[in-house]
Amino acid sequence: METDAALSILTALAHPTRLATFRLLVQHEPDGLSTGQLVEASGLSQSTFSTHLAVLVKAGLVVPEKRGRQQIQRVSIDALRGLMLFLAKDCCEGRAELCEPLLAELACC
Amino acid sequence: METDAALSILTALAHPTRLATFRLLVQHEPDGLSTGQLVEASGLSQSTFSTHLAVLVKAGLVVPEKRGRQQIQRVSIDALRGLMLFLAKDCCEGRAELCEPLLAELACC
DNA sequence: ATAACCCATCGGATAATTCCGATGTATTTC
DNA sequence: GAAATACATCGGAATTATCCGATGGGTTAT
Numbered sequence: 001m002e003t004d005a006a007l008s009i010l011t012a013l014a015h016p017t018r019l020a021t022f023r024l025l026v027q028h029e030p031d032g033l034s035t036g037q038l039v040e041a042s043g044l045s046q047s048t049f050s051t052h053l054a055v056l057v058k059a060g061l062v063v064p065e066k067r068g069r070q071q072i073q074r075v076s077i078d079a080l081r082g083l084m085l086f087l088a089k090d091c092c093e094g095r096a097e098l099c100e101p102l103l104a105e106l107a108c109c
Numbered sequence: 110m111e112t113d114a115a116l117s118i119l120t121a122l123a124h125p126t127r128l129a130t131f132r133l134l135v136q137h138e139p140d141g142l143s144t145g146q147l148v149e150a151s152g153l154s155q156s157t158f159s160t161h162l163a164v165l166v167k168a169g170l171v172v173p174e175k176r177g178r179q180q181i182q183r184v185s186i187d188a189l190r191g192l193m194l195f196l197a198k199d200c201c202e203g204r205a206e207l208c209e210p211l212l213a214e215l216a217c218c
Numbered sequence: 219a220t221a222a223c224c225c226a227t228c229g230g231a232t233a234a235t236t237c238c239g240a241t242g243t244a245t246t247t248c
Numbered sequence: 249g250a251a252a253t254a255c256a257t258c259g260g261a262a263t264t265a266t267c268c269g270a271t272g273g274g275t276t277a278t
Binding site for chain 4: 034035036039046047050051053054068069070071
C-alpha cells in the first residue's frame with residue numbers, strides 16, 4: 001500500500017460518524033446495509049451522511065453495490081488488511097522484536 | 110481501547126507530516142530522535158512542526174523524554190497495538206472467518 | 219552574567235472540513 | 249405518464265485545521 005492510500009484510509013476513519021459507520025458495516029458482513037439504514041443509524045441528515053459515505057467509498061474502505069433504487073454498502077476487509085500491514089510494515093522489516101507483541105495480541109482470534 | 114482514543118490516534122496519523130514522523134520514529138526504535146532532527150526531516154517551520162508533534166504526543170503515539178535541553182521522541186508500540194486491536198476487534202469477535210486473512214498476512218514477520 | 223540553543227506557545231492569515239436544506243438523477247410503483 | 253422512493257450533488261454558513269513569524273521559558277556553554 002502506498003502512503004497516499006494509507007492517508008486516505010486514515011483520514012476516512014478519523015471522524016466519529018465515519019468510524020462508527022465502518023464498524024457497523026464490519027459487524028454486518030457479509031450482508032451489508034443499505035445507505036438509508038446507515039443514514040438512520042448516523043442520526044445526521046441524508047445529504048451530510050452521503051458526503052461522509054463518499055469519503056469511505058473513495059478510500060476503498062466501503063464498496064457500494066446497486067440493488068434496484070437502493071445501494072447496499074459493504075466493507076472491504078482487503079482495505080483494512082492493507083492499512084494494518086502498512087502500519088506494521090516499518091517494524092516488521094528487520095525488527096521482529098517490535099512486531100512480536102503486535103501479533104501476540106492479535107492472535108486473540 | 111475506547112472509541113475516543115482510537116479517533117485521536119487515527120486523527121493524529123491522518124496527516125502527511127505526522128504519518129511520516131510516526132514511521133520515521135518506528136524505524137529509529139528504540140533510540141528515538143530529538144525534536145530538532147524531526148523538525149529538519151519534516152521540512153516545516155519549527156513552530157508548525159511542534160504543533161504536529163503535540164498531536165502525536167497527545168494521542169499517545171509518541172512519548173517524549175527530556176534530555177538536557179533536548180527532547181527525545183519515541184513511538185509507543187503499545188498505542189499502535191491498541192489501534193490495530195481496535196480495528197480488528199469487530200471482526201475478531203464471533204467471526205474468525207473475517208479475521209483470518211488479516212492475521213495471515215501479518216504473519217509475514 | 220550573558221549568549222546560544224532547544225523547544226512550546228501566541229496571534230493571525232488562509233484553506234479545508236463539516237453541516238444543512240434544496241435541488242437533481244435514477245429507479246420503481248401506481 | 250405521474251407520483252414516490254433512494255441517493256447524489258449543489259450552494260452556503262460555521263467551525264476547525266494548517267501554516268508561519270515572533271515571543272517566551274528553560275537549559276547549557278562561555
